[in-house]
Amino acid sequence: MNHNGSLSNAGDGSFRVQIVEQKTPSDNWGSSNIFEPTEATDPMENKDGSVAGPAPRGSRTMRVPEKKLTLFALRLAILEKIATSLGTLGFIWATVVLLGGFAITLDKTDFWFITIILLIEGTRIFSRSHELEWQHQATWSITDAGINSFRALKSSSNYLLHAVKAIFCSTCTIRPQSHRERELIHSVHAKKAIISKNFQQKPTRTWTTSDVPLLPYARWVFLSKNVSKLLYWLQLLSASACVTLSLIKLIKQNFGDVSKGDSDKRNRNAALNIFYSLALAEAMLFLLEKAYWEWNIIFYKLLEEVNKECQFGASGMVSIKRFFYDAYSRCVNGSIFDGLKMDLVSFGMELLSSGSSDEQLVGARILQKFAQNTLYCDDTLQKIGISLSVMERLVEMLNWKDPQQEEIRRSAAEILSKLASKKQNSLRVAGIPGAMESISSLLYTARASINKTDEISQKTIICDRENYEFSNFNLLGLLILKKLARDHDNCGKIGNTRGLLPKIIDFMHCEERLLRTEVVTESQIMIVKRSLQVIKMLASTTGTTGKALRQEISEIVFTISNIRDILRYGEKHPTLQELGIEILTSLALGDEATERIGCTGGVLKELFYIFFNKEIPGAQNRVRVAAGEALAMLVFESEKNCRRVLKLGVVAKLVAALKDPVLRINSARILRNLCAYGRSSDCFIELREVTAAAPTVVEAIMSEENKLQEVMLGLAAQVFKYMTSEESSNVFEQTGIEETELATKLIQIMQHYQYPPLKVPRIRRFTIELAIWMMRDKKEKIHIFKDLGMEKELERVTETTSELESFNVFSGTIGLNRHATSIHLLVETALKLLAEG
Known part of the structure; x- marks a missing residue:
């Protein structure tokens, strides 16, 4: 069974049935983690929301290749x-x-x-x-194992490539140079010297077998x-x-x-x-x-x-040979059963702690390959995770900058990225002293390291710099941070690491030529995407930790401007736009950040452009929904942002969007927040346009359910406040819906939602607000509500109300922005009107 019910055999003789609640299309387009609380997830839950069952029988006892x-x-x-x-x-x-x-x-x-x-x-x-x-x-x-020729070939090819680049760069600058250019080139050479000094290989105090000069002229022997x-x-x-x-x-x-009698x-x-x-x-x-x-x-x-079964590749033969000879040595020199106790994972962990770079590389390769192998990754990560010394060694390797140790460093980063996928292991990794600083060392931003003084300087540095794969390390560093950020405590540690947040935010920088050009590498876009994902996870952290992180993120001057550039030029990359918009939505939980976003030129305009853009393919409508949620948060209880939105002249478009299945939920939210602000300001006239939405709103209340019905109830309570009794009567005549029918519907809603679910936490509040307006608009409606049993329903609300109905927005399970008027006060007001009637 799929979709509505999933029936699976867990492998232990029992069956597990997964029930998935059916959602209407309107619910899908209005999902949010800001306006509704989020339930705590099960630690056994998978990424797709399914619950992970026990491992199949025999998986732990599967015979490994070694x-x-x-x-x-x-x-x-x-x-x-x-x-x-x-x-x-x-x-x-x-x-x-x-x-x-x-x-x-x-x-x-x-x-x-x-x-x-x-x-x-x-x-x-x-x-x-x-x-x-x-x-x-x-x-x-590795040199003695037959890899020396390949290493020499690589070194010589790098040397030749380096020489050709140097000649090319020298020919490019052979023309007469001005005084400014000579100073510039001098500064470039100084930077190049610093880079070379940082990358210079450290001398070793030990010999390798291939280096020992037993005879001066017959070394090969x-x-x-x-x-x-x-x-x-x-x-x-x-x-x-x-x-x-x-x-x-x-x-x-x-x-x-042998003679007879000869005893000898x-x-x-x-x-x-x-x-x-x-x-x-x-x-x-x-x-x-x-x-x-x-x-x-x-x-x-x-x-x-065995090498093929382990999927080690061509370089894996060195690891396999070394393991075999070690196992054979133990069997010969000790008990014949000593070799049976060996396994490749433990062997790799031992080599990782060695003082030889070759042995470290062999150990890192073994652990890396097994950590990436779906058959053996669980056991491998479990063994590494319970060994604190190995994890500390891996973290230490992240700081190695020597080009000769590049593969070891990359392998250590890949192992840690896999290790951080498990929650327990991620906590252990983050708990290692200096772990965050080591991860931060993987992040190299060229903009921060090289001043963008002139195009010539950048090209010269690129020509003379070592061929070090910074982009790979950037991706791995961001991936590790992304996996660590799944835990609340780790988010706090990331935020407290000096200089780490500015580095991550710097990777969010995208120029127009990068976003709009067709010639762009996948790694460049992936770096931007992962940096956005990390910042999104940090910004959506709950509790006091999340509040501090959001404030720190918003205070970095490049955060909002980087996201604005993505919104403005990233039409070819809707995923990046969606991530940037979700970051803005989370940051808008803070009043200061809301003001910073609103006063950053073009952010609101770009959000509305994305929200109303009908040229976006239907498969990418999520970015339009995200833009609507961000706008709803930015105008929520923000007088200045409401003024800025009204100056853009988008009220008529928002009213028209109430009929769009993709936009109507968030359009209703935006309009409601604008109306709630407008009655107490000088923008009453501009907001009069919203009265055109009244027929659509009434029809939706009568015909829709769940979230769409909730937001329309909230909008109706505000829209009718801008209308006279005569205008409201015309609305009911235009829709063919009698006011008695609407009153009956409100009673039915209160009866149906005696205990409001998480998806519609404010539905009873909005229902009571609309009922109060109707009773104040015409006194004869009071008798209608009395006859329908309104008083009894209001008393039931008093007995069943909860903290869930007291907040406007939520951060996880924590309520933020408590309603100015409590639901108890609304009930008292409604009961008072019923008594006066």
């Missing part, structure tokens, strides 16, 4: 330890029994065969132990991978020689004659057979181990298969 490697390492370790045990036994047998007991009586060939076998076995054992060490060492450095290959082939040759010598002696059985030679043949058998078994087991190794690594391509 288990193939740990099992492979276990089997290799078993063969290795058996072979080593046999070799040890054979060595002891030879030294104690044969060479110790029969050395004098041994045949000459046996003596030398045993001696050679022991020597080559000793060589093999020595090579084996050190081969594992050098193989392991080869994976410590001592590369880890070359040494391990040498030891590998040495073992194969030793084992093959051992097999050959042992087989020769076991087949020929030429151990010499009585057990010599058996002892030699045992030794050669042990040597043969050990060598055969070793060769079997190597064959098993080669089959899985070379032919079956186990490492490549």
